[in-house]
Amino acid sequence: MSPRLILDQLRYQRTLTRLCYQLIENHDDFDNSVILGLQPRGIMLGRSLKNRLNSLLGKEIQYGELDTTFFRDDFRQKALVPQPTSIDFVVDDKKVILVDDVLFTGRSIRAALDALQHFGRPASVELLVLIDRRLSRHVPIQPDYVGLTVDAVFSEKVVVQWSENGLAEVELKNKEL
Amino acid sequence: MLSVQHLLGIKYLTKEDITTILHTADTFLDVINRPIKKVPSLRDITIVNLFFENSTRTRLSFELAEKRLSADVINFSASSSSVSKGETLVDTVNNILAMKVDMVVMRHPKPGAAHFLSQRVNASIINAGDGAHEHPTQALLDAFTIKRKLGDLAGKKVVIVGDILHSRVALSNIYCLKAMGAEVMVCGPPTLIPRHIGSLGVLVETDLRKALEWCDVANMLRIQLERQDTQYFPSLREYAMLFGVSGSLLKSLSKEITIMHPGPINRGVEITSDVADGNSSIILNQVESGVAVRMAVLYLLAGRTDEKM
Numbered sequence: 001m002s003p004r005l006i007l008d009q010l011r012y013q014r015t016l017t018r019l020c021y022q023l024i025e026n027h028d029d030f031d032n033s034v035i036l037g038l039q040p041r042g043i044m045l046g047r048s049l050k051n052r053l054n055s056l057l058g059k060e061i062q063y064g065e066l067d068t069t070f071f072r073d074d075f076r077q078k079a080l081v082p083q084p085t086s087i088d089f090v091v092d093d094k095k096v097i098l099v100d101d102v103l104f105t106g107r108s109i110r111a112a113l114d115a116l117q118h119f120g121r122p123a124s125v126e127l128l129v130l131i132d133r134r135l136s137r138h139v140p141i142q143p144d145y146v147g148l149t150v151d152a153v154f155s156e157k158v159v160v161q162w163s164e165n166g167l168a169e170v171e172l173k174n175k176e177l
Numbered sequence: 178m179l180s181v182q183h184l185l186g187i188k189y190l191t192k193e194d195i196t197t198i199l200h201t202a203d204t205f206l207d208v209i210n211r212p213i214k215k216v217p218s219l220r221d222i223t224i225v226n227l228f229f230e231n232s233t234r235t236r237l238s239f240e241l242a243e244k245r246l247s248a249d250v251i252n253f254s255a256s257s258s259s260v261s262k263g264e265t266l267v268d269t270v271n272n273i274l275a276m277k278v279d280m281v282v283m284r285h286p287k288p289g290a291a292h293f294l295s296q297r298v299n300a301s302i303i304n305a306g307d308g309a310h311e312h313p314t315q316a317l318l319d320a321f322t323i324k325r326k327l328g329d330l331a332g333k334k335v336v337i338v339g340d341i342l343h344s345r346v347a348l349s350n351i352y353c354l355k356a357m358g359a360e361v362m363v364c365g366p367p368t369l370i371p372r373h374i375g376s377l378g379v380l381v382e383t384d385l386r387k388a389l390e391w392c393d394v395a396n397m398l399r400i401q402l403e404r405q406d407t408q409y410f411p412s413l414r415e416y417a418m419l420f421g422v423s424g425s426l427l428k429s430l431s432k433e434i435t436i437m438h439p440g441p442i443n444r445g446v447e448i449t450s451d452v453a454d455g456n457s458s459i460i461l462n463q464v465e466s467g468v469a470v471r472m473a474v475l476y477l478l479a480g481r482t483d484e485k486m
Contacts, residue, residue, distance in 0.1 A: 067204065070216035070246075076480050081197075082204040118213040 007131075007148055007170035009163070015147040019128060020052045022145050023097065030061040032123070033095040038112055039067040039083035042100035044162045045130050049099060051166075062089050066098075066119075068111035085115075092120035097145075101160045101168075103129040106141035131158050131170060179477050183295045183302040186311035187352035195356055199321050201473035202466070209245060209468055219248035222479050225273050227283040228305075229255040229290075234440050234464065235305050235314070239282050242471035248479075251278070266290065270298050280479065283307075301478045309343045315439055316349035318470040320357060322463045323394055326435055331358035336388045338364045338420060339398030339447060342371050342409070346398060346439045351377050364388040365420060368409040385420050389430055396437040397422060397447040417446045424451040435459055 007015070027033040030053065037046020043065050050063040064087035069080050098112055109127060116122065128145040133152050152158060152172055159171045179194045187195070208216055224243050228236055236252075243250045253273070264272075270281060280301045283291055288310035295302040306312040324330055335354050341347045341363045354361050355378055362380040363370060375381060382388040389395055400416065410416050422436065436448065436458045444450050452458060 069204070070208065070218045070476070075218060075476075080480075082201055084204065085207060114217065118211055118216075 003171040003173045009167040034062040038100045046099040071111040071114040096122040102131045105138040202470045205472040206469040219246040223249040224280045229285045238467040312345040316353035318467045322466045334392045336362040336392040394435045423449045
C-alpha cells in the first residue's frame with residue numbers, strides 16, 4: 001500500500017489554531033501555565049504552539065523542552081540519543097501542558113511524567129498531541145487535546161514531516177518489514 | 178551506540194564513539210546540575226568496582242556516577258580480600274559475577290589486566306586504569322573539559338608535561354586527542370619520554386617554556402613517586418625548577434593558556450599553588466566533568482549488556 005496523506009499542511013494550520021483556542025479556553029492568559037515540548041519530535045509542535053499563542057495573547061508564554069531519554073524503559077533495546085533539556089523556570093504549582101507529535105504506546109509520556117518530577121511538583125499535567133493512535137496503548141495514558149485521532153493497525157506507521165516553514169504533514173505508511 | 182562492549186582503552190574506540198560519549202556527557206552534566214541529580218536509567222544493573230590499586234578520585238567519581246544512574250553498586254578493594262590469600266583474577270571476578278553482576282569497573286596495577294579479563298568473563302568491563310597502559314575515562318573527561326572550555330577539540334594544541342613514560346593518562350590522552358583532531362606535544366625530562374613516542378604522531382619538546390608558548394592547553398601530569406623504581410631525575414627540586422609551572426612563568430608567556438592536572442597534585446612540584454587555584458586552572462572542572470563522562474560511559478555500555486546474553 002502506498003503512503004496515505006491523512007493531514008495536509010492546510011488542515012494542519014486549522015488544527016493548530018483550534019488547539020490554541022482550546023488551550024486558551026482552559027488556561028485563560030497562561031499566567032500560571034507552561035508548555036513543555038517533548039524531545040525530540042514534540043518540540044516542533046511545541047514551538048509552533050508557543051509562537052501562535054504568543055501572538056494570540058500578545059505576550060510571551062513560558063515554554064521549555066524536556067528530554068526523557070534517561071527515563072525510558074527501552075534504552076537497552078535501541079540506540080537512544082539524548083537531546084538537550086531546556087527548562088529555565090520552576091514548574092512548582094504550575095499547570096503543565098506536555099506536547100508531543102504522536103501518542104502511540106504511551107511509554108514516552110510515562111517517561112516524561114517521571115522526568116518532570118525532577119523540575120518540581122506541578123499543580124496539574126495535561127497532554128496535547130497532534131496525532132492520537134488510540135488503539136495501541138500499553139499504559140493507561142490519554143491525551144487532553146488531540147489534533148487528529150487515527151485508528152491505525154500495528155503494521156502501519158504514522159509519519160509526521162515538518163517543512164522548513166514550520167508546517168506539518170502526516171502520512172500513514174506500511175512499516176517496512 | 179558504541180562500537181565496543183567494553184571500555185578497555187581509547188585505542189579501541191572510533192572517533193564516532195568518542196563523539197557519542199562526549200555528546201551524552203553533555204546531557205548528563207545538565208542532569209547533575211539539577212536539584213534532583215539522579216536518573217533511573219540503570220536501576221536494574223549491578224556494578225562492581227574492583228580496585229586492585231589505591232584510588233580516591235576515580236573510585237569516588239565512578240561510584241557517584243553509578244549512583245546517579247540508580248545502579249546497585251558493590252565495592253571491592255584488593256587489600257581486604259581473598260586476593261591476598263592467592264586467588265587468581267579470573268576466579269575473583271567469576272565469583273563476583275556468580276552473584277549476578279552486570280558490569281565491572283576495574284583498576285589493576287598490571288597493564289592489559291582489563292583486556293585479559295574481557296576475554297574470559299561474561300560482563301562489560303570498564304578499565305579504570307591498568308598499570309602504565311591506559312586510563313580511558315580520564316582521557317575522555319580531559320577531552321570533555323577542554324571542549325567545554327575551548328568549544329572544540331579539532332585544531333587545538335595540547336601539551337602533556339611530566340612523566341610520559343609511566344603515565345597511563347598520557348597514553349590515553351594522546352589517543353583521544355589525536356582521534357579528535359587536536360595537535361599533541363609531550364614535554365618532560367628525556368629520561369621520562371618513551372623513545373619511540375613520535376610514532377604516535379606527537380611532537381616532543383624538552384624545554385617547558387617553548388612547549389607552553391606553543392600550546393593552548395597544558396596538561397600537567399603527576400610525578401608518580403610510586404612508579405619510579407629507579408631515579409629518572411636528580412631531585413624533585415630540580416624537576417620543579419625545570420618542569421614545574423609557576424604563576425610568574427604563566428605571566429611571562431605571550432598568551433593565556435589553560436592548565437589541567439589529573440590529580441592528585443603534588444603542590445610545588447608540577448604546579449605551584451597560585452597556578453592550581455588560579456583563573457587559568459580548570460582542575461576542578463575536570464573533576465565535575467569526570468562524573469558526567471563516567472555516567473555517559475556506563476549508560477552507553479549498559480545499553481549493550483543485553484546483546485551478548
